[in-house]
Amino acid sequence: MSERHAIACEAGAKALDRLRPDNPASGLLRELATKLRSPKREPAKPLKSEWATMKDEITRKALGTLADAQLRFSDGQITGRELWCIVDGIYDTVSGLVDWDIAQLIYRARQELKEHAPQ
Structure with a gap:
């Protein structure tokens, strides 16, 4: 053409x-x-870099938020019920977006808190 x-x-x-x-x-x-x-140039290919992938970034943020919530609970800034709500929300948000083993780790923490957190 x-x-x-x-x-x-x-x-x-x-x-x-x-x-x-x-x-x-x-x-x-x-x-x-x-x-x-003139010969067609090949389209630019994204370079593999050292930047984190989207999945890695979501995992990092989720685990960082969990660690922050745990620290706030340990310091008495939030209750066990509030900690459970945070963990529950994080699990619901990242489930399916992060690796299965990470999602299961968050889920187990959620279930443990659910059993022991005051209602």
């Missing part, structure tokens, strides 16, 4: 040269024909 467009551009440039020599549009058409014939 690009070759056909390139041929059309060159034909247009020749026609313009016959009508009016040194027409700037014919130069642009020739330039376009050259670009259409």
Whole structure:
């Protein structure tokens, strides 16, 4: 398809040269024909970097929030029921987005707190 467009551009440039020599549009058409014939570049591929993946980042944030909540509970800033609500909310939020073993760890903590937290 690009070759056909390139041929059309060159034909247009020749026609313009016959009508009016040194027409700037014919130069642009020739330039376009050259670009259409040049080999296609491969699309840019994302580089693998040291940045965390989305799953890793969600896991890090979830576990960090759990650690913060546990510390607040230990310091007496929140109750056992509030800690359970935080763990329950985190589990509901990240389940299916993080690795299965991490989700199960949060779930077990949730169940343990549910059994022992005052209602």
